[in-house]
Amino acid sequence: MRKVLVLAVMVVAIAGLQRNALASDWNMPVGVTEISRSVYSLHMLIFWICVVIGVVVFGAMFYSLFRYRRSKGAKAAHFHEHTTVEVFWTTIPLLILVAMAVPATATLKEMYDTSESDLDVLITGHQWRWQYEYLGEGVSFFSNLSTPSAQIEGEAPKDEHYLLEVDQPLVLPVDRKVRFLTTSADVIHSWWVPAFAVKKDAMPGFINEAWTRIEEPGIYRGQCAELCGRNHGFMPVVVHAMEQDDFDAWLAERKQQAASAANSVDREWKMDELMAQGEKVYSTICAACHQAEGQGLPPTFPALAGNQALMDDLEKHIGVVLNGVSETAMPAFSGTLNPVDIAAVITYERNAWGNETGDVIQPSDIQARLSSE
Amino acid sequence: MWQVIKSVLAAFFGVQKDSRRRSDFEHGKPIVFIATGVVMALIMVGLVVSVAMMAAG
Incomplete structure (x- = not known):
C-alpha cells in the first residue's frame, strides 16, 4: 500500500512539472505554425511513450534485483526459451512503433507537400550569410550578421539577441503558404527556424523544398544547422513575419530601392561616398577573414593593410575581388556583390589602414567589366 | 512446404520454437529455406511499397 502511495505522489509530481518545466526553454518550442504544433505534439507523445517504457522496464528490473536477491535465498531459474513470452515482447514494441509511425508519417506528408504556394523564396547559403530572393518579384538581398565584433571579442556586453x-x-507575410527553395553557393548549409519547424539543407547543385504558413506576426530567429566552416555560428536566420498589407508595402519599397540602385551605378561617385559604403561592405563581407584592420591572418588570409604588391597593381586587385583566387579561400564576388559595392570595397581597401593609393574606382567601370566578361 | 513458409515467417518475426528449429535442421535442405526467404523478402518489399503508395495516395 505504501509503495502504491509513493508511486502516486511521483506521478502527480511529474505531471505538475510537465506544465511548468516542459513548456520552458528546456523543451523544443511549440512554434507558430500548424506543422510546428503537430511536430511538438509528436515529440511529446513519443517522449511520454519512452518515459512509460523506461519506468516499466527499469522498474521491473530493479524490483526483481531487490525482491529476488541472493541473500534472501532466491534461486535462479534455468530455462532456454519461452516462445509465448518471446512473442509477447516482440509484438508489443512492434505495435508501439506502428502507433508512433502512423501520426509521424501523416505529419511528414504534410511537411513535404509544397504545392500551391502563395509566395516562393529562393534561399541561398553562402559562407557565411544567407541570400533571399523573392521569385518573380525582382527582389534579392543578403542577410548578414549584425552583432558588433566588440561583443564577439568580449570587449562589450552581449545584448539579448547576440x-x-x-x-x-x-x-x-502571415497566413500565406510560403515555399522555400534552398540551395547553396559553396558548401552545405542548413536553413533552420525552430518556430516554424523548418530545417532544410542548402546544398550546392541541389534545390530542396520546404514550406511554412506563419500564424502570428513577429520576429523569429534561427541558425545555420550544418557545420559550414569558420563562421558557421555567425550566419543566423531572422524572419520578420507581418500582415499581408505591411508585407506588400515592404515589397514595393524594396522594388523601388532595387530600381534606384540600378541607376546609381551610372553616376559618378565621390571618394568619401565610396569609402563610407566600402567600409560597410568590408566589415560585413571581408573582415571575417582579412580582419577588421586589414591585417589578415597570414598565411591563410593575406593582409591587405600595407600589402605593397597589391597596392601597386590595381588590375590584379579588381581581378581578385571579381573572380576570386583558385585553390584558396578567396571567393569570386562578381555574382554576389553589386557593382557599387565592389567598387566601394576596392576603393576602401586601397585607401584605408595606411594604404594611400588615392585610387577611386567607379561603379560604372566595374559594371563595364562585368558585362564584357 | 507449409512448414518451410512457417519457419521463414518465424525467422522474419525473430522468434522460433526450439523443437521446430531442431526438426528444420534435421529434415530440410538449406537451399529451400534460402530460396523461400528471398522470395518472401521480395513479397514483403512489395507489400511495404504498396502500403506506402496507398498512404501517399
Whole structure:
C-alpha cells in the first residue's frame, strides 16, 4: 500500500512539472505554425511513450534485483526459451512503433507537400550569410550578421539577441503558404527556424523544398544547422513575419530601392561616398577573414593593410575581388556583390589602414567589366 | 512446404520454437529455406511499397 502511495505522489509530481518545466526553454518550442504544433505534439507523445517504457522496464528490473536477491535465498531459474513470452515482447514494441509511425508519417506528408504556394523564396547559403530572393518579384538581398565584433571579442556586453541578429531579415507575410527553395553557393548549409519547424539543407547543385504558413506576426530567429566552416555560428536566420498589407508595402519599397540602385551605378561617385559604403561592405563581407584592420591572418588570409604588391597593381586587385583566387579561400564576388559595392570595397581597401593609393574606382567601370566578361 | 513458409515467417518475426528449429535442421535442405526467404523478402518489399503508395495516395 505504501509503495502504491509513493508511486502516486511521483506521478502527480511529474505531471505538475510537465506544465511548468516542459513548456520552458528546456523543451523544443511549440512554434507558430500548424506543422510546428503537430511536430511538438509528436515529440511529446513519443517522449511520454519512452518515459512509460523506461519506468516499466527499469522498474521491473530493479524490483526483481531487490525482491529476488541472493541473500534472501532466491534461486535462479534455468530455462532456454519461452516462445509465448518471446512473442509477447516482440509484438508489443512492434505495435508501439506502428502507433508512433502512423501520426509521424501523416505529419511528414504534410511537411513535404509544397504545392500551391502563395509566395516562393529562393534561399541561398553562402559562407557565411544567407541570400533571399523573392521569385518573380525582382527582389534579392543578403542577410548578414549584425552583432558588433566588440561583443564577439568580449570587449562589450552581449545584448539579448547576440549572434541571432541580422542587418536585413527575411520578411514574410502571415497566413500565406510560403515555399522555400534552398540551395547553396559553396558548401552545405542548413536553413533552420525552430518556430516554424523548418530545417532544410542548402546544398550546392541541389534545390530542396520546404514550406511554412506563419500564424502570428513577429520576429523569429534561427541558425545555420550544418557545420559550414569558420563562421558557421555567425550566419543566423531572422524572419520578420507581418500582415499581408505591411508585407506588400515592404515589397514595393524594396522594388523601388532595387530600381534606384540600378541607376546609381551610372553616376559618378565621390571618394568619401565610396569609402563610407566600402567600409560597410568590408566589415560585413571581408573582415571575417582579412580582419577588421586589414591585417589578415597570414598565411591563410593575406593582409591587405600595407600589402605593397597589391597596392601597386590595381588590375590584379579588381581581378581578385571579381573572380576570386583558385585553390584558396578567396571567393569570386562578381555574382554576389553589386557593382557599387565592389567598387566601394576596392576603393576602401586601397585607401584605408595606411594604404594611400588615392585610387577611386567607379561603379560604372566595374559594371563595364562585368558585362564584357 | 507449409512448414518451410512457417519457419521463414518465424525467422522474419525473430522468434522460433526450439523443437521446430531442431526438426528444420534435421529434415530440410538449406537451399529451400534460402530460396523461400528471398522470395518472401521480395513479397514483403512489395507489400511495404504498396502500403506506402496507398498512404501517399
